[in-house]
Amino acid sequence: MKGVAVTYTQQMLDTYPAEMNLDRGKLARAIDALGACAQACTACADACLSEGAEALPMLTRCIRDNLDCADICAATAAVLSRQTAYDARVSHAQVKAAAQVTKTCADSCGEHRDAHDHCRVCEEACRETERILIELLPDLEPSGDAPSRPSQAAPQT
Amino acid sequence: MKGVAVTYTQQMLDTYPAEMNLDRGKLARAIDALGACAQACTACADACLSEGAEALPMLTRCIRDNLDCADICAATAAVLSRQTAYDARVSHAQVKAAAQVTKTCADSCGEHRDAHDHCRVCEEACRETERILIELLPDLEPSGDAPSRPSQAAPQT
Amino acid sequence: MKGVAVTYTQQMLDTYPAEMNLDRGKLARAIDALGACAQACTACADACLSEGAEALPMLTRCIRDNLDCADICAATAAVLSRQTAYDARVSHAQVKAAAQVTKTCADSCGEHRDAHDHCRVCEEACRETERILIELLPDLEPSGDAPSRPSQAAPQT
Amino acid sequence: MKGVAVTYTQQMLDTYPAEMNLDRGKLARAIDALGACAQACTACADACLSEGAEALPMLTRCIRDNLDCADICAATAAVLSRQTAYDARVSHAQVKAAAQVTKTCADSCGEHRDAHDHCRVCEEACRETERILIELLPDLEPSGDAPSRPSQAAPQT
Numbered sequence: 331m332k333g334v335a336v337t338y339t340q341q342m343l344d345t346y347p348a349e350m351n352l353d354r355g356k357l358a359r360a361i362d363a364l365g366a367c368a369q370a371c372t373a374c375a376d377a378c379l380s381e382g383a384e385a386l387p388m389l390t391r392c393i394r395d396n397l398d399c400a401d402i403c404a405a406t407a408a409v410l411s412r413q414t415a416y417d418a419r420v421s422h423a424q425v426k427a428a429a430q431v432t433k434t435c436a437d438s439c440g441e442h443r444d445a446h447d448h449c450r451v452c453e454e455a456c457r458e459t460e461r462i463l464i465e466l467l468p469d470l471e472p473s474g475d476a477p478s479r480p481s482q483a484a485p486q487t
Numbered sequence: 488m489k490g491v492a493v494t495y496t497q498q499m500l501d502t503y504p505a506e507m508n509l510d511r512g513k514l515a516r517a518i519d520a521l522g523a524c525a526q527a528c529t530a531c532a533d534a535c536l537s538e539g540a541e542a543l544p545m546l547t548r549c550i551r552d553n554l555d556c557a558d559i560c561a562a563t564a565a566v567l568s569r570q571t572a573y574d575a576r577v578s579h580a581q582v583k584a585a586a587q588v589t590k591t592c593a594d595s596c597g598e599h600r601d602a603h604d605h606c607r608v609c610e611e612a613c614r615e616t617e618r619i620l621i622e623l624l625p626d627l628e629p630s631g632d633a634p635s636r637p638s639q640a641a642p643q644t
Numbered sequence: 645m646k647g648v649a650v651t652y653t654q655q656m657l658d659t660y661p662a663e664m665n666l667d668r669g670k671l672a673r674a675i676d677a678l679g680a681c682a683q684a685c686t687a688c689a690d691a692c693l694s695e696g697a698e699a700l701p702m703l704t705r706c707i708r709d710n711l712d713c714a715d716i717c718a719a720t721a722a723v724l725s726r727q728t729a730y731d732a733r734v735s736h737a738q739v740k741a742a743a744q745v746t747k748t749c750a751d752s753c754g755e756h757r758d759a760h761d762h763c764r765v766c767e768e769a770c771r772e773t774e775r776i777l778i779e780l781l782p783d784l785e786p787s788g789d790a791p792s793r794p795s796q797a798a799p800q801t
Numbered sequence: 802m803k804g805v806a807v808t809y810t811q812q813m814l815d816t817y818p819a820e821m822n823l824d825r826g827k828l829a830r831a832i833d834a835l836g837a838c839a840q841a842c843t844a845c846a847d848a849c850l851s852e853g854a855e856a857l858p859m860l861t862r863c864i865r866d867n868l869d870c871a872d873i874c875a876a877t878a879a880v881l882s883r884q885t886a887y888d889a890r891v892s893h894a895q896v897k898a899a900a901q902v903t904k905t906c907a908d909s910c911g912e913h914r915d916a917h918d919h920c921r922v923c924e925e926a927c928r929e930t931e932r933i934l935i936e937l938l939p940d941l942e943p944s945g946d947a948p949s950r951p952s953q954a955a956p957q958t
Contacts, residue, residue, distance in 0.1 A: 362492035366492065370499055402880065405872040405875070760818070
C-alpha cells in the first residue's frame with residue numbers, strides 16, 4: 331500500500347506567472363517522484379545502518395548508492411522546480427544523471443529486497459522515478475547546438 | 488485544491504528494522520510536510536523572479552526567505568528521516584529552526600498573497616508545516632541534561 | 645597538516661552591494677568552516693562504511709551523526725551566505741542547531757579517533773566549526789521580540 | 802586576491818581506509834572547487850537580489866543559473882566525496898551535469914561582470930570549476946558497458 335501526501339507542486343506550476351514550454355502535469359509528476367525518492371533513499375540508508383552486525387557489511391554498497399541517489403534526486407527536483415530562464419542543456423544533463431543514479435540504486439536495493447523490506451520499498455521508489463525521468467527526457471532535449479533556452483520565461487527588460 | 492503525491496515515508500518507517508520512540512504517523516506527516524514545503528518555497532522563489540519589473544523589487548525579501556526555508560526544510564526532513572542513534576538535542580534544535588523559518592517565510596509570502604497566487608499557495612504550505620512542526624516539538628524534547636539519545640535504535644555490538 | 649583551498653567567500657562578502665551589520669571576516673570564517681565541515685562529515689561517513697566487517701557495527705552512530713552534521717552544516721552555510729532581508733531569528737536558530745550537531749558529531753567521531761584516522765580528522769573539523777559558531781552566535785542575537793531584521797540590506801522600493 | 806580556507810578534503814582522502822582508483826590530489830581539487838563554487842553562487846544570487854530596482858530585472862536569469870549551479874555543485878561534491886562502491890556511470894553523468902551548469906552560470910555572470918563585481922568573482926569561480934571538472938571527466942569514464950564499479954573499495958564479506 332503506497333502512501334500519499336499533500337504537495338503543492340502542481341499548484342505552484344499552475345500559478346507560475348510566465349509561459350512554460352513543458353507539460354505541467356508531467357513536470358509535477360517528475361518533481362514529486364524525485365522528492366519522494368530522495369526521502370526513501372535517505373530513510374533506506376538509515377534503515378540499512380540499523381540492521382544487525384551480520385547483515386551490515388553486505389549493505390555498504392546499498393547505503394552509498396542510497397546517499398548518492400538522495401543527493402542527486404534532491405538537486406534535480408530543485409532544478410526542475412525552476413522555470414525562469416530555463417536552460418535545457420542543464421536540465422537535460424541533470425535529469426540524465428538522476429535517471430542513472432535511480433537505476434543504480436534500484437539495482438542495489440533490488441539485491442536485498444527479499445531480506446529487507448525497506449530495500450524493497452526503496453527499489454520501488456527508484457524504479458518509478460527512473461521510469462518517469464526517462465519519459466521526461468525527450469521533452470528536455472536541447473534543440474540544436476545554440477545556447478538553447480527554449481522556454482525563455484522571465485520578462486527581461 | 489491541494490495536490491497529492493505518492494510518498495514512501497510511512498512505508499519506510501513501517502519497515503524500519505529497529506525500535507522507534509516517536510509516533511510513526513506524526514513523524515511521517517512532518518517529513519512529508521517539510522519536503523512539500525521545501526518544493527513550494529523553491530518554486531515560489533522562482534515564480535517571484537518571473538514577475539514583472541515593477542513587482543520584482545518588492546519581492547526580494549520574499550525570495551530570500553523562500554530560499555532559506557527551502558534549504559532548512561530539506562535538511563530537517565533528512566534529519567527526521569534518520570532513526571539510527573537518534574539524538575534528541577539535534578532533532579529538537581533543528582526542528583525549532585525549521586518552525587522559525589516556516590513562520591518567517593509564511594509572513595513574507597502572506598504580504599503578497601493578494602497580488603501573487605504563488606505566494607498564497609506557498610504561505611499555505613509554510614503555515615501547515617509550521618503547525619505540524621510545533622505539534623512534533625514536545626515529542627523531541629531532550630530528557631534531562633545527559634547526552635540524551637532516547638531512541639537508541641541501532642544494534643551496537 | 646591541514647589543507648587549504650581557494651574560496652570566494654570573503655570576496656563575495658566584500659563585493660556585496662548593500663550594507664551588512666555583521667563582521668565580514670567573522671562571517672566568512674563561519675561560512676568556510678561550515679562548508680569544510682560538511683565535506684569532512686560526508687567523507688567520514690563514507691570512510692566508516694569502508695571499514696572492515698568487525699569495525700562497522702560500532703560505527704553506525706558515527707555515520708548517522710556524520711550525515712546529520714553534513715546536511716545541517718550545508719544548510720547553515722547557505723543561510724549565512726545570504727544577507728538580503730536578513731532575519732536574525734532564523735539565522736540564530738539555525739546556527740544554534742549547527743553548533744549542537746557539530747558538538748554531537750565531534751563527540752561521536754572522538755570515540756573512534758584512536759582507531760580510525762578519518763574520525764580524528766573529522767572530529768577536528770567539527771570542533772573547529774563548533775568553536776567558530778559559538779563565537780558568532782552573540783552577533784546573531786535577535787534584538788527584542790519585534791520581528792527583528794537587523795541588517796535590512798535590500799533596497800526595497 | 803583570492804581567499805583561502807582550511808579544508809579537510811585531502812586529509813580525508815589520505816586517511817580513507819580502502820583503495821582508490823582515482824588520483825587523490827585531482828579529486829580533492831575537484832571537490833574543493835565544487836564546494837567553493839556552490840558558496841559563490843549562493844552568495845551571488847543573494848547579491849543580485851540586493852541590487853537596485855533598475856538592475857534587478859536584468860539579473861533574473863543570472864539568479865536562476867546561480868541557484869541551479871549551487872544545488873548541482875553541492876550534490877556533485879557529495880557524490881565525489883564518497884569512494885565506497887564507487888559507480889563510474891553515476892559520477893561521470895553527475896560531473897557532466899556540473900560541468901554544463903558551471904559553463905552556463907559563468908556565461909550568465911559574465912554578461913554582468915563589468916556592472917557587478919560579485920558577478921565577476923562568481924564567473925571566475927564557475928570557470929575554474931568547469932576547467933577542473935573537464936580535466937577530471939576522462940578519469941571517470943565508465944569502462945565498457947558492464948555495471949562498471951572500477952574502484953570496488955568496500956570490503957564486502
